Amino acid sequence: MNDATYTRSEMMIAAAARELAGQRVCFVGIGLPNVAVNLALRTVAPELELIYEAGAYGAQPARLPLSIGDPTIVSGALAVMSQADLFGLYLQRGLVDVGFLGAAQIDRFGNINSTVIGDYATPKVRLPGSGGANEIAIHSRQVFVVMRQSARSFVDHIDFCTSPGNARGRRSGPSVVVTDLGVYHFDDDGEMRLDSLHPGATLEDVRAAIGWQVRVSEQLTETPPPSEQELQLMREVLDPEGRYTR
Amino acid sequence: MRLAGRYDEPVSTSKVASMRDAVAALVRDGDSVAIEGFTHLICFAAGHEIIRQRRRDLTLIRMTPDVIYDQMIGAGVARKLVFSWLGNPGVGSLHAIRRLTEGPQPSLELEEYSHFGMVGRYIAGATNLPFYPLRSYEGTDMPTANPRIVPLASPYDGERIYVVPPVNPDVTIVHAQRADAAGNTQVWGLLGAQKEAAFAADRVIVVVEELVDESVIRADPNRTVIPGLIVDAVVVEPYGAHPSYAQGYYDRDNTYYVEWDAIARDPDRLDAWLDDWVHGLAGRAEYMERLGIVARDRIRPTGSAVAGAIDYGEYR
Numbered sequence: 001m002n003d004a005t006y007t008r009s010e011m012m013i014a015a016a017a018r019e020l021a022g023q024r025v026c027f028v029g030i031g032l033p034n035v036a037v038n039l040a041l042r043t044v045a046p047e048l049e050l051i052y053e054a055g056a057y058g059a060q061p062a063r064l065p066l067s068i069g070d071p072t073i074v075s076g077a078l079a080v081m082s083q084a085d086l087f088g089l090y091l092q093r094g095l096v097d098v099g100f101l102g103a104a105q106i107d108r109f110g111n112i113n114s115t116v117i118g119d120y121a122t123p124k125v126r127l128p129g130s131g132g133a134n135e136i137a138i139h140s141r142q143v144f145v146v147m148r149q150s151a152r153s154f155v156d157h158i159d160f161c162t163s164p165g166n167a168r169g170r171r172s173g174p175s176v177v178v179t180d181l182g183v184y185h186f187d188d189d190g191e192m193r194l195d196s197l198h199p200g201a202t203l204e205d206v207r208a209a210i211g212w213q214v215r216v217s218e219q220l221t222e223t224p225p226p227s228e229q230e231l232q233l234m235r236e237v238l239d240p241e242g243r244y245t246r
Numbered sequence: 247m248r249l250a251g252r253y254d255e256p257v258s259t260s261k262v263a264s265m266r267d268a269v270a271a272l273v274r275d276g277d278s279v280a281i282e283g284f285t286h287l288i289c290f291a292a293g294h295e296i297i298r299q300r301r302r303d304l305t306l307i308r309m310t311p312d313v314i315y316d317q318m319i320g321a322g323v324a325r326k327l328v329f330s331w332l333g334n335p336g337v338g339s340l341h342a343i344r345r346l347t348e349g350p351q352p353s354l355e356l357e358e359y360s361h362f363g364m365v366g367r368y369i370a371g372a373t374n375l376p377f378y379p380l381r382s383y384e385g386t387d388m389p390t391a392n393p394r395i396v397p398l399a400s401p402y403d404g405e406r407i408y409v410v411p412p413v414n415p416d417v418t419i420v421h422a423q424r425a426d427a428a429g430n431t432q433v434w435g436l437l438g439a440q441k442e443a444a445f446a447a448d449r450v451i452v453v454v455e456e457l458v459d460e461s462v463i464r465a466d467p468n469r470t471v472i473p474g475l476i477v478d479a480v481v482v483e484p485y486g487a488h489p490s491y492a493q494g495y496y497d498r499d500n501t502y503y504v505e506w507d508a509i510a511r512d513p514d515r516l517d518a519w520l521d522d523w524v525h526g527l528a529g530r531a532e533y534m535e536r537l538g539i540v541a542r543d544r545i546r547p548t549g550s551a552v553a554g555a556i557d558y559g560e561y562r
Contacts, residue, residue: 030336053361054284055436066336066500069285071493074435075551082437083284083309084369087362092381115358120391126347128339131310131331134360135382164385172385 006226008148008180009245010234011198013039014226016146016178020045026098027051027091027136030068032146033100035234035244038064042233049078051096053132055086064239087132091139099140101133101174102147105158108212109190110145110173111165112137113158120160130162137163142175149179155211166190181206183223191215196223260427261480262457265529268479269295272449277416278305278328280447281314284438285335286493289421289453290314291486291530297321298524307415309364309439313489313506316340319354320516321524326355328413330364337503341510358392363410368439370412371446377409384408418447420472421487423495424456425463429477432469434553435493444472453481455495467558483530488537488545496545 013036020026020040028037028050038061041048050059054069058078065072074080081090090096104127105113114133118124137143143163147153165173167190177184177192181201184192193215194206199222206214226234239245263271273279273296281289293314296304305326306315313334318324320342327343334340346354359367366378379398382388389395389408398409420440425431431452433440444450452472457480463470489502509515527533534542 054286055438066503067285067498068335069436070498071286071435071491071547074493080434080436082441083361083365083439084442087365092362115387115391120387122350122352123348126332126344128331128333129329129358130360130388132361134386134388135362135380138382138384160391161385161387167385 010226012180014230015223019176023098025049025096027096029100032244035238038238055081096140098142099136100144105155107158108192109165109167111161112163113160115160115162133163138172145174145177149181149209196221198223199225261429262427263479265295265481268451268481276303280307280415280418280443282440282443286436287421287487288490289419291483292419293318294524316342319343328357330359330361366410367413368442368446371414372442379407379409415447417449418443419451421453424458425452425454425480426460429474429480430463431472433471441471450477451479452477453483453486455492457482485534499545
């Protein structure tokens with residue numbers, strides 16, 4: 001791959017990182033969010049403090065961990081805490097500005113399913129379940145969702161609600177959804193709205209990969225492509241093996 | 247070996263036992279068993295010994311079942327799983343567990359909470375309370391899926407919260423960096439829910455990288471997470487957490503976690519793996535020998551990060 005091109009994942013991660021500008025305390029999950037948060041830390045949000053779900057605050061990971069509980073998040077952290085302290089004193093206390101969530105299914109209000117596909121008692125696919133996602137959605141001031149978009153995942157009706165969305169004016173759900181096609185925010189009535197399309201993506205692509213009549217902003221813009229600096233950081237520092245970016 | 251009667255023996259009595267004897271004496275068919283450790287200090291050695299001794303009908307409790315419970319459930323030791331996140335961290339699914347929980351006739355019973363819900367259950371169990379209140383669950387299907395997650399009005403202002411019931415495992419097993427012979431146990435790095443899970447349990451097995459003298463524990467009492475008071479057996483088992491890790495001792499073996507995926511997808515490969523790596527071995531020492539030098543090299547920390555000494559002071 002030469003520097004003039006980039007992958008859809010690199011675009012998605014760069015767009016997610018930019019959304020973190022000005023944020024302070026971020027609750028980090030594994031995978032794409034971890035790369036996005038560490039990119040933001042080195043670009044738009046140098047003041048960011050990372051709380052890893054495994055129990056470390058002010059972590060400065062020296063390598064990209066495979067698992068959220070890697071020893072590299074402990075060495076050099078500001079604090080290490082038990083799960084009771086993490087969820088009670090940090091999250092439920094309300095100290096977290098931004099929490100990241102992924103989803104197997106999401107609906108137009110940002111309700112998230114990460115529990116089962118099919119019926120709960122006799123599921124077609126048994127997914128991991130909540131973990132901390134339920135309380136991250138409820139207690140973080142803002143919730144960012146980063147996930148690849150498809151008609152199977154952006155659905156009219158989710159099979160199970162693991163983490164609450166923004167329906168009926170309730171704003172406990174996501175505030176930003178970043179996919180490989182574009183960036184969404186939420187209107188005051190709680191419904192998801194497409195605000196920008198990534199370069200190369202079209203409204204037809206979006207409509208083919210979403211299970212409801214998508215609401216599109218009147219000021220729809222094109223997401224600026226990943227900068228040279230963003231690409232260099234992702235490729236050389238944050239994910240040199242391309243685990244999440246290729 | 248003295249495993250029983252922790253209250254009628256002198257405090258200094260050694261509780262040191264082999265893994266085989268500790269599991270034989272303290273883990274019984276039908277027990278509820280919690281092997282805790284949030285990615286860090288997961289006691290695979292104890293899980294393998296439970297498989298080796300062919301325990302049956304266990305209720306396995308753990309926030310993140312991880313590969314160890316996939317192995318144990320794949321081996322048939324459990325009838326029920328109590329958990330909050332079911333996956334192979336950074337890799338994907340736990341396929342042995344999925345096989346028993348998907349489709350029209352799931353054969354493994356599940357009882358499911360969020361992470362904070364599981365933590366709250368341990369806290370309630372450990373502190374002798376009838377329930378633990380938390381602000382999770384509102385607006386989701388989790389209380390419908392699990393009727394033990396119950397809404398409750400605050401007696402002070404009527405605000406609606408949710409409560410979860412205590413959990414009191416018959417046995418909790420924790421891995422740690424070091425303990426003395428009485429079971430006073432010190433941990434550093436990620437702390438998970440080991441302390442709460444241990445205090446909630448009827449019986450506690452502590453498995454350590456190193457057995458140290460009581461004076462080492464007394465020199466740094468802030469690092470003691472579990473007191474010998476609640477410990478029934480101390481098992482000395484270096485590398486007993488592999489492929490999980492022990493901060494400062496060895497790294498997480500990510501290669502193992504990645505390779506488990508293909509093994510667990512295929513029931514025949516899983517059975518062959520159990521024969522090779524559990525039933526065919528006497529214990530952890532043989533396991534580490536079989537694992538070999540290549541794996542031990544890849545989990546060696548790349549350097550040291552020694553904590554500065556602190557002064558507790560002397561007061562006579």
